[in-house]
Amino acid sequence: MPTRTATPLIPTPDGRADAFAAFPEQDGPHPGVLMYPDAFGIRPVIQEMARELAGHGYYVLVPNFFYRQGPSPVVELPEYIDDDARDGIVGQLMPLVRAHTTELTLRDAGAFVRFLTTRPEVAAGQVAAVAGFHGPVVAEGPDGLHRLLSAITAEVHLGHAASDLTPEALAELNRALDAAGLTYTSEIYPGTVHGFTMSDTSAFDPDGLKRHWEQLLPLLDRALT
Structure with missing residues (x-):
């Protein structure tokens, strides 16, 4: 189109x-x-x-x-x-990331x-679908994850980089998603590192990008059209 x-x-x-x-x-x-x-x-x-x-x-x-x-x-x-350029750029960006608080984000x-x-x-x-790829699910405080997930009414897909999340952490996150009663998929994309969808970086993984589109497009089609 x-x-x-x-x-x-x-x-x-x-x-x-x-x-x-x-x-x-x-x-x-x-x-x-x-x-x-x-x-x-x-x-x-x-x-x-x-x-x-x-x-x-x-x-x-x-x-x-x-x-x-x-x-x-x-x-x-x-x-x-x-990889060499990434370290220097991330060093410049990290102060901005730390200053971008949850309050500012919301x-x-x-x-x-x-x-x-x-x-x-x-x-x-309304917000009917949420998708996240190679990004950590961050919540502040001991009850932060529960508060974050309990506010969501949309269908969710989370595609995690293998370098970002262990299978044990994935299981813990998915238990929290279950407890929140969400309709979701949450999975680790095998062999990927943080940033795998970005073709202008050394983190790029073509199979990971393909999987990203295979999950994202049907989600949006179900939820938004």
Whole structure:
């Protein structure tokens, strides 16, 4: 499906966040997808993934969640991020990651969703699907995971990198997902490392990316269309 792109600015309580949007050329409204990039930020590989998803009939909004520090990417990135470059870049980004608290994350998420759902190209609706890939499930405090999961009403898919989660940790997470009564799949993608969907990094795994699309597209189709 042919797509168009835009670079909107999203109003937030702390300023305006730059963003990338991709959506079908044909008239909408289309189901909306809020797509968070990895910590390296909005760049060609992220834009290409957003365009590919938009080609399946979605309005895809990719915000720069480090907008307080400047437009994305907030640090200089090479065209290809190999292992040597990764260490230096991650060192620059970690202070920003640590400063991006749960409070800021939630405040921004509200602004991003409001912006997305008020686009004329986006159909009205609610958060019906959540997918996460090669990202840790982080919750603060002893009851944080329960509070996090109990607030979710959407169908969930979590595709974990083998380097990020042990089978024992996966079993513990899945028990918490069961206890929350969620409809979900949560699995380790064999042989993968953190960042496996990113083709501009040395972490890229083509089989992991293929599995990512095989799980993501049917989830969105079930939940949003």
